[in-house]
Amino acid sequence: MRVAFVHDWLTGMRGGEYVLSQLLELFPDSEIFTLLHIKGRLDPRIESKKIHTSFIQRLPLASKYYRHYLPLFPAAVEEFRFEGFDLIFSSSHCVAKGAIPPPGVPHICYCHTPMRYAWDLYHDYFGHYKGIRRLFVSLMVSRLRTWDVASSNRVDRFLANSSLVRERIRRYYNREAQVIYPPVDTDFFQCRERGGDYFLAVSSHVPYKRIDLLLKAFKELKNLRLVIVGDGPLFKKHRKMASENVKLIRAVSREELRRLYCGAMALIHPGKEDFGMVMAEAQSCGVPVIAYGEGGGKDIVREGTGLFFYPQNHEALIEVLGNFNPGDFSPQQIRENSLRFSSRRFREEIKRAVEEMLG
Numbered sequence: 497m498r499v500a501f502v503h504d505w506l507t508g509m510r511g512g513e514y515v516l517s518q519l520l521e522l523f524p525d526s527e528i529f530t531l532l533h534i535k536g537r538l539d540p541r542i543e544s545k546k547i548h549t550s551f552i553q554r555l556p557l558a559s560k561y562y563r564h565y566l567p568l569f570p571a572a573v574e575e576f577r578f579e580g581f582d583l584i585f586s587s588s589h590c591v592a593k594g595a596i597p598p599p600g601v602p603h604i605c606y607c608h609t610p611m612r613y614a615w616d617l618y619h620d621y622f623g624h625y626k627g628i629r630r631l632f633v634s635l636m637v638s639r640l641r642t643w644d645v646a647s648s649n650r651v652d653r654f655l656a657n658s659s660l661v662r663e664r665i666r667r668y669y670n671r672e673a674q675v676i677y678p679p680v681d682t683d684f685f686q687c688r689e690r691g692g693d694y695f696l697a698v699s700s701h702v703p704y705k706r707i708d709l710l711l712k713a714f715k716e717l718k719n720l721r722l723v724i725v726g727d728g729p730l731f732k733k734h735r736k737m738a739s740e741n742v743k744l745i746r747a748v749s750r751e752e753l754r755r756l757y758c759g760a761m762a763l764i765h766p767g768k769e770d771f772g773m774v775m776a777e778a779q780s781c782g783v784p785v786i787a788y789g790e791g792g793g794k795d796i797v798r799e800g801t802g803l804f805f806y807p808q809n810h811e812a813l814i815e816v817l818g819n820f821n822p823g824d825f826s827p828q829q830i831r832e833n834s835l836r837f838s839s840r841r842f843r844e845e846i847k848r849a850v851e852e853m854l855g
Contacts, residue, residue: 499526500578502586502595504569505552505562506533506542511678511773512608515657516587517541518679518839519606522847523585529576529595531569532562550575566613567636570594570643583850586651589770594647602853605651606676606846609661609770610668614640620704645669653853655846658771658792674849677795678771679842682835685754685780690827692759694721695817696783697766698774701728705767706788708737712810715739717817722764723756757781761822762802765793766813772796779834782827786816796837801830 503516506528517539520526527546532553535543550572552558552565565572569591578584578598586592589608597603613621614637622633645668654673656662665673699705707724711734714722718741724734727746735744748756757763763778764786771792775785779801787793789804797804802825805816835841 497523497525497582498580499523499583499585500529500576500581501526502529502573502576502584502588502592504588504590504592505531506538506547507559507562508534508537509539511771512587512589513538513542514681514773515606515608515678515842518842519585519587519846520545522843522850523583527581529578531572531591532558534559548576567640570640570647583854591644591647593651594643596650602652603650604653604655604850604853606655606657607661607665607673608657608678610664611640611644612770613637614644615668616664617704653849655849658795660791660794661770675795676842676845676849677776677837678773679839680773680776680780680834680837682780682838684750685757685777685834686831687754687758687781687827690758690782692761694723694760695762695764695786696756696760696778697722697724697726697764698753698756698778699724699726699765699767701726701730701734703730706808707734707766709766709808709810709813710764711737711739711742713813713817714742716810716814717741720817723760725753725756753777754781757783762786762820764813766808767791768808769793776834776837779830780837782831784822784825784830786813786820798833800825801833 520541529548531550533547533549552572573591573594574596576595584597584603586605588605590611593605625633648669654665654671655676656673657678662673662675665671697710701707722742725745725748757778758781760783762784765775766788768791775796778785785797785802787797787804788808789806803816805812
């Protein structure tokens with residue numbers, strides 16, 4: 497079977513790209529179609545494939561400012577041609593699911609979330625705009641929403657990465673979706689030894705991740721230590737906000753990230769996530785998770801493997817941290833809970849879903 501994988505953009509290895517790498521293992525005779533590809537930043541399983549890019553690749557400063565070309569993304573994904581392929585498989589959190597399949601060629605979409613800029617995080621991304629800029633963005637996003645809903649009809653079967661995303665697909669597209677949790681490298685993320693004296697957060701520095709909430713909480717909890725791993729547009733602002741008991745690290749290797757997981761008393765995740773890969777990685781290392789009580793964390797954290805705080809403010813987080821005792825949690829039980837997200841299980845469920853659709 498010749499499979500065309502459509503992925504929004506390839507600029508680095510994050511959760512969506514790890515999903516793609518696992519999909520490629522299932523279908524060796526496949527090619528990738530993406531808006532933009534920055535060579536050398538991806539897993540060899542991705543880089544070794546034939547990769548087709550859109551006209552976004554050739555636009556000025558696209559490698560750094562590609563998100564500024566958002567209004568052009570629908571046209572870019574629609575330019576791809578798929579003659580000779582037996583299946584279109586999109587891995588989409590933006591526009592990939594809007595690819596146009598040839599007549600008679602089925603299209604499966606693994607949806608990380610409906611376009612977050614246009615729907616649930618519109619105000620997080622654009623709410624600070626004023627005047628004529630706000631009007632322009634409002635008109636642009638309105639057109640994106642119309643296209644996003646219309647192009648959902650090009651998908652024959654939706655797969656969602658969490659219960660939350662399944663509900664969004666139902667709400668925005670009026671379509672049903674099967675939940676298949678994304679893959680976690682549970683073979684790599686495990687600990688020979690555990691134990692440390694700090695809390696850990698692994699997150700990009702963007703508004704909806706709510707790093708500000710963590711910084712406010714630990715400014716009051718001066719007897720506790722926090723390490724935050726991640727980069728993003730708000731990194732400098734958050735570094736200025738951080739108290740002395742908080743350490744910010746821009747980036748680490750996978751090996752160093754595993755070491756940090758293994759040394760943490762708990763991972764704290766204050767944002768509302770579509771799924772939340774880092775929570776599953778931490779649990780694979782036997783680490784309890786303290787998560788905001790909505791979103792993907794509800795799929796990941798089960799009784800005995802972590803705690804939830806609610807509402808989404810630093811006072812609620814402080815209260816939960818005050819009741820947290822590492823001795824209440826079994827690393828073995830937490831590790832066993834994480835195996836629901838193994839890469840092998842993911843590949844088996846994807847293969848079954850494809851076979852069911854193709855008959």
